Amino acid sequence: MELLNSVFLPMLTGHLVADFWLQPGSWVHHKRENGWKSAKLVLHSGIASLLPVLFTFQLGLWWFFPVIFVLHFFTDFFKSKLPDTILAFLVDQLLHIGVLLVLAVFATSAEISEGLTGFWIYAVGFVLVTSPLGIFTGMFLNVVIPDKSKAFKLDVSAWIGILERVLILVFITSDQVAALGFLIAAKSIFRFNDTREDGNKKAEFFLLGTLLSFTLAIVVGLVINWLSS
Structure with missing residues (x-):
């Protein structure tokens, strides 16, 4: 696929690392409290612009940095003014990824070595199943859990x-x-007493969160296998 040979995958990996691994929760709160004056917003936008470019290992794409910086800055600024919902989260990520896609596919003919395509497919997948899918799962559970005192943290x-x-x-x-069966059985055994003590409702939310988390990870794994085949 032409997309897989472009610089999109390394740029996407850089974005996910910057937006999730290298952005503490305190930075998110600082952006919400200070808006465009937030030093953390500037710092985060810089990191989120630098890593995608660095991960391409192509100095000729230096001009991607200012483009990504400006668009990332304003996207995060406007997101900080919105309620912290799943919709806002998804739209924010789609906008960021859309910018990278346009730059990688339409703004340059630069490509990565075919031997590295598989590596970047796995890199995107492994970063994705950590904090990004964890945050999405938590936000989904916060919507369906009626008792907000038990909200996901x-x-x-x-x-x-x-x-x-x-x-x-x-x-x-x-x-x-x-081996998935072993993992499911192990989690069920360790969490059985906890859910039994707090009643059926907690057991239901535990099961829902587990199934959603497992399903998302399985889907990512299957997509990786498909792209790598």
Whole structure:
């Protein structure tokens, strides 16, 4: 595929790393409180512009940096004025990724080595199943959980979810699908007493979150296998 040979995948990896791994929650709050005056907004926009360009390993694409910076800055600024909803989250990411797609496919003919295509496919997948899908799952659960005092937070449970999705991705991409049964059984055993003590409702939300998290990771794994075939 022409898209896979373009610089889009390394740029997408850089974006995901910058937007999720290298953006602490305190920066997000600072942007909401200070708007366009936020130093964290400027710093984050700089990182989110630099990494996609660096990951291409092509100095000739230096001019991508100011373009991405300006568009990322204003996209995040306007997002900071909106309620923290799934829709705002998805639109924000689609806009960021759309900019990278346009630059990679239509603004340059630069390509990556065919030998590196597989690496970048896996890189995008593994970054995606960590914080990005974890945040999406948490936001979805916050919508369906009526008791907001139990709203999702990035705590130990969130890190467990990240490790689960990474393991699922490893199992799927290495054709060890049978190992998924072991993972599901292990989680069910360890969380049984916890959900039993808090009643059926918590058990239902636990099951919903687990199924959503597992499904998203499995889909990412299957897409990786399809693109790599």
